[in-house]
Amino acid sequence: MKQFIVIGLGRFGFSVAKTLSEKGYDVLAIDKDEGKVQELANIVTHTVQTDATDENSLQTLGVSNFDVAVVSIGEDVHSNILATLILKQLGVKHVVVKAQDRLHGKVLSKVGADKIVYPERDMGTRIANNLISSNMLDYIEFAPDYSVIEIQATDKMDGKNLEELELRSRFGVNVMAIKTEDGLEITPEAKQIINRGDVLIVIGNNKSLEKLRSF
Numbered sequence: 001m002k003q004f005i006v007i008g009l010g011r012f013g014f015s016v017a018k019t020l021s022e023k024g025y026d027v028l029a030i031d032k033d034e035g036k037v038q039e040l041a042n043i044v045t046h047t048v049q050t051d052a053t054d055e056n057s058l059q060t061l062g063v064s065n066f067d068v069a070v071v072s073i074g075e076d077v078h079s080n081i082l083a084t085l086i087l088k089q090l091g092v093k094h095v096v097v098k099a100q101d102r103l104h105g106k107v108l109s110k111v112g113a114d115k116i117v118y119p120e121r122d123m124g125t126r127i128a129n130n131l132i133s134s135n136m137l138d139y140i141e142f143a144p145d146y147s148v149i150e151i152q153a154t155d156k157m158d159g160k161n162l163e164e165l166e167l168r169s170r171f172g173v174n175v176m177a178i179k180t181e182d183g184l185e186i187t188p189e190a191k192q193i194i195n196r197g198d199v200l201i202v203i204g205n206n207k208s209l210e211k212l213r214s215f
């Protein structure tokens with residue numbers, strides 16, 4: 001089972017560490033602030049109070065034995081970058097880092113970060129999309145220009161099956177799953193009838209999804 005290190009236990013890091021631990025994974029949670037460490041002491045497997053910019057200390061903790069490290073130091077960009085660099089140099093295979101903005105993200109990719117996340121920006125986009133669309137319930141962008149969205153079946157879909165709706169040929173999107181009042185259908189077949197109140201989970205290009213939403 002994968003083992004994780006989470007460095008910087010602000011709201012983001014705390015939430016990552018707690019969720020991983022609740023899912024049954026081993027987590028080493030690190031912060032330079034003893035109070036933050038104490039908050040997680042009874043929740044995750046190991047907690048350590050140390051400065052993550054201290055290479056010796058990370059080496060002593062055996063960070064290279066962990067599969068994934070998440071660097072969620074926020075405001076202190078210098079420490080965020082330095083900790084990322086040290087983790088990569090010590091051989092951590094997959095390092096995920098929270099960035100403040102694009103420029104910070106660019107520097108992080110230069111020092112070897114494997115994945116850069118922008119939680120505030122992404123959550124803002126997600127909430128804005130939810131607010132402006134009457135039938136879109138949720139949205140996840142998983143690559144530039146491509147997303148998975150949850151939409152409420154429109155009136156035009158009511159009573160028709162997927163074959164009749166021809167969403168693939170008309171819009172170039174794929175229905176991955178359908179939530180009905182009976183539960184979740186994760187392998188919807190061509191003959192599956194869509195009813196008012198059903199929720200479609202659809203993958204596609206953002207422009208195509210936009211067209212589908214106003215169908």
Ligand code: ATP
Pocket residue numbers: 007008009010011012013030031032033036050051052053072073074075076079
């Ligand atoms: P949030 O996730 O709450 O939005 P934030 O982006 O405001 O957090 P900070 O509060 O600046 O981020 O940092 C998150 C945590 O990282 C803090 O608990 C802080 O003590 C810790 N931290 C900062 N620098 C270091 C460091 N060099 N080593 C270890 N932990 C650090």
